[in-house]
Amino acid sequence: MHGGSSPWFRWLYDCGEYRSHHDARDREIGSVIRDWGVGGAVDVAFISHADSDHINGFEGLFLSGKGLKPRAIMMPQITAIERLVSWCAAVEEGGVTSAFYDAFIANPRRAIASAFGDVQVIEVVPRGDENFSNFDDAPIDVASDGLPAWRVVGPAGDDQSGRPVIQSGSQIRVQAAWTSGYPWVLVPHVAAEITGLRKDFIKALAAGMKISERRLEERIHDPLYVASLLKTQGTKLRAAYRDASPSVNATTLSLYAGPVEEMNGRHQIHYGGRRIRPTERSGRIGWLGTGDAELTGDRLQDFLDVFDQYFLYVKTVTTPHHGSARNRVPALWEALGPDVTAISAADPPKKWNHPSTVVLHDLARHGIMHLIVSSAPRSRVDEFVHYN
Ligand SMILES: [Zn+2]
Numbered sequence: 001m002h003g004g005s006s007p008w009f010r011w012l013y014d015c016g017e018y019r020s021h022h023d024a025r026d027r028e029i030g031s032v033i034r035d036w037g038v039g040g041a042v043d044v045a046f047i048s049h050a051d052s053d054h055i056n057g058f059e060g061l062f063l064s065g066k067g068l069k070p071r072a073i074m075m076p077q078i079t080a081i082e083r084l085v086s087w088c089a090a091v092e093e094g095g096v097t098s099a100f101y102d103a104f105i106a107n108p109r110r111a112i113a114s115a116f117g118d119v120q121v122i123e124v125v126p127r128g129d130e131n132f133s134n135f136d137d138a139p140i141d142v143a144s145d146g147l148p149a150w151r152v153v154g155p156a157g158d159d160q161s162g163r164p165v166i167q168s169g170s171q172i173r174v175q176a177a178w179t180s181g182y183p184w185v186l187v188p189h190v191a192a193e194i195t196g197l198r199k200d201f202i203k204a205l206a207a208g209m210k211i212s213e214r215r216l217e218e219r220i221h222d223p224l225y226v227a228s229l230l231k232t233q234g235t236k237l238r239a240a241y242r243d244a245s246p247s248v249n250a251t252t253l254s255l256y257a258g259p260v261e262e263m264n265g266r267h268q269i270h271y272g273g274r275r276i277r278p279t280e281r282s283g284r285i286g287w288l289g290t291g292d293a294e295l296t297g298d299r300l301q302d303f304l305d306v307f308d309q310y311f312l313y314v315k316t317v318t319t320p321h322h323g324s325a326r327n328r329v330p331a332l333w334e335a336l337g338p339d340v341t342a343i344s345a346a347d348p349p350k351k352w353n354h355p356s357t358v359v360l361h362d363l364a365r366h367g368i369m370h371l372i373v374s375s376a377p378r379s380r381v382d383e384f385v386h387y388n
Pocket of ligand 1: 051053054291292321322
């Protein structure tokens with residue numbers, strides 16, 4: 001986004017592919033780099049979770065000397081067990097791994113620092129996380145080229161090692177002079193982890209490795225240990241994954257990007273290069289990405305509590321977990337209503353039924369238009385928002 005001749009403010013939410021669609025991924029990455037220019041800054045890049053299909057484009061996108069340059073990366077705090085489960089899912093289900101991906105699984109912050117250089121990494125933690133009860137509301141400012149770029153407003157602080165952490169639901173306010181009258185925010189949400197779902201995986205892995213569960217849980221906090229597991233215990237990790245079939249999407253960062261109050265904006269959406277809805281002049285110009293979020297029970301309530309105030313401005317929303325039946329969330333469609341467009345990123349089903357028929361019917365019941373974005377160039381979605 002930008003105002004007249006002022007610099008652009010750019011953000012990104014995930015970048016990757018699933019099941020050997022490298023060509024389609026690299027085609028889109030190439031087109032973004034051409035548009036934004038080699039070395040062009042991404043003010044903040046969000047990683048929703050550790051699954052390969054949400055991350056494996058970052059290396060190409062941010063390739064030193066040939067790609068874009070991230071200024072900050074924001075991601076949820078993801079436990080080592082969850083990262084290992086994501087890794088197993090990638091190797092077992094035909095996903096894509098790489099040296100960067102393995103390094104990310106072992107130690108996300110270090111992998112990002114060594115691959116992309118000087119970039120600020122900010123982790124997002126759930127509301128009510130007792131490890132971070134002494135947060136204060138001092139805003140974090142992030143400047144680019146000496147100019148204020150954005151500011152985090154909301155509970156913020158440091159983790160045990162003094163690294164920046166913010167609380168789910170905090171607002172990232174774009175700080176350029178031209179936005180002062182048009183308050184545009186980015187709001188990340190992370191729900192509390194589903195701890196029960198990974199117990200079986202720990203149990204199976206400990207049994208396979210012939211060590212106690214307690215010993216495994218102690219050692220797993222050490223990134224070097226995790227790295228060595230990936231190198232030498234791949235077979236046992238995979239066996240534990242097949243045995244326990246744990247939930248792979250326990251922690252996902254969702255993101256709202258849009259206005260924080262009524263704005264006079266115009267919204268256009270194109271599918272395969274053609275306009276598919278009339279240009280609308282309403283305040284509905286925001287975007288809501290749900291990653292692979294599993295929104296059930298308290299987690300759904302927490303999601304609604306954070307985002308409810310923005311629903312009125314949401315125009316485009318991604319279906320949780322590519323429209324998987326497991327991640328059905330009828331309450332979200334009820335709350336958003338028929339003015340939104342829902343998008344599922346998915347290629348024709350092989351193993352996974354994405355998007356699922358039940359989700360398509362949930363959307364139909366609310367009169368919500370639905371688009372599938374696949375590796376086919378004609379399925380590309382472009383949106384344009386103008387406001388003044
Ligand atoms: Zn996914």
